[in-house]
Amino acid sequence: MTTTGPARLGPDADPVRPGPTSPITLIVDGEPVRGVEGQTVAGVLLGAGRLTWRTTRHGRPRGVFCGIGVCHDCLVTVNDLADVRACQRRAVDGDTITTGEPQ
């Protein structure tokens, strides 16, 4: 486990006393990434420790900024559909996520 960057809190340490969850797997740039049902695409990516998944025209990295669908920093391609806000889109088991600028 890394000791820096974003992380999803494990159920044992969580004061909200979470119930059971159902695992899901997204295919992100060809690699499986695990999350739980009910997460957004951004939640799955951040939960896996990933902070950045896009670059601007000038090559600056971008990930989540506003987290509520306003800033459009977190755009991804979901199942071949470009320009989806990762923080707003509910992740579905088996979704194919492509990061970076759409082709």
Next chain:
Amino acid sequence: MSVETPDVLVVGAGPAGLAAADAARRAGAQVVLLDAAGDAGGQYWRHLPAERPAADERVLHHGWDKFTALRGQELLTDAQVWLAERHDDRPPTLHVLVGPADGNERTPRTFAPKALVLATGAYERTLPFPGWDLPGVFTAGAAQALAKAERIAVGRRVLVAGAGPFLLPVASSLLRTGAGVVGVFEANGWSRLRKAWTARPAELLSTRHKAGELAGYVRDLARNRIPYRTGTAVIAAHGTDRVTAVTVARLDPEWAPVPGTERRLDVDAVCVSHGFVPRTELAVSAGCGLDAYGAVVTDENGRTSVPGVYAAGEITGIGGADLALAEGVIAGLAAANAATTSAASTSAAGTANVGVTEEQRRARRDNQRFADRLERAHGIRPGWAGWLGDDTVVCRCEEVTAGDLKAGAAATGSRGLRSLKLSTRAGLGVCQGRVCGRTVEELLHRHTGGLLDPGRTASRPLAAFVRMGELAAANHPEESA
């Protein structure tokens, strides 16, 4: 496609919209309540999805019992309003797409309500600083949303900074999500805070439960030995592909950094909030008048300048959840009253009794005073521009810098916001100026000696991002009226 004609349509299911829909239903109106998100609650009661039940979710919230009482209402979720089609003699017709966010096969629905309540809330105002576009720099609201709805901590060594009481619940949420918080830095100094918060103490009595909330946050900070510093701000973030450190500095009362007070702190995330901006896209496209702060103008019954259109909550001015609840009740009752009585009797209903009790009106007034106090204590001061460099990005989408804005104004000699936006491209990117709009206006205002057309960044032809294919598939607005 058929046009649906409910008595009352409520847009937004946060505190204001939930309260409005509930009040309108209790008054006997047929109500449709919709929200762009997948569940009720808005940002304030943002919570875990149904697929992730938790026994003690209330430890992350205030007013959870109130939410539990309001959330059982019928709600149309994942419903994005993208166009308000105006009419002269009745509320606008709203065009809605229902389905997964930013999808391309959503179901179009059209509503021509007898009365419309807008409760679209607010989003954060984050002032730019060098490095604020590095990954790992978040709005405080992002940290809060990720903690509450995902149980994700944005980092392990997190600094929370900006202005306003919202910084405190964000720090508490981070702590309950496993993050380490290195400090909470408020830009305003003690003298301003003390003056605003201790004036006319009797007024605070009716909102004294907020003091209990505050005490809880302070306890969280004390228990974890987290410093709360006033008159201090993050003036730069450092790192190559992610934030690894920040520079903080003391601010003078006008928020100008005090030279020689800079300090570097190692962090892996920064959460920044300098206040909130009313989310008025829909209100603007419906034709509602705004005040100088960009909030929707309403009368004491929540009526906007457009007949049949009401507004409640943060879009009428930033005042927090209690004020939003109070305004929601009043707007919901007034809308229900207007929708279910004849046109002749409502035309003069501006100050008429619409079923609002004196107690409900008092709740609104008391919380309004609290909101005024908030602005006096925490409102943005102009000195912040002192921490910008010429190469500091202001518009994140189009990567327009502070220097570009200055040069654009000098080169063209223009004092027109519209023309300067077109020549610099500031605010023309994918977020449509939602993040940088006010900042761009303020900076251009200074560089030009005064803009001729301020306030224009809130005007957008479409209230939300829609795909061309969906636009073509949805029926043409003129055919649906």
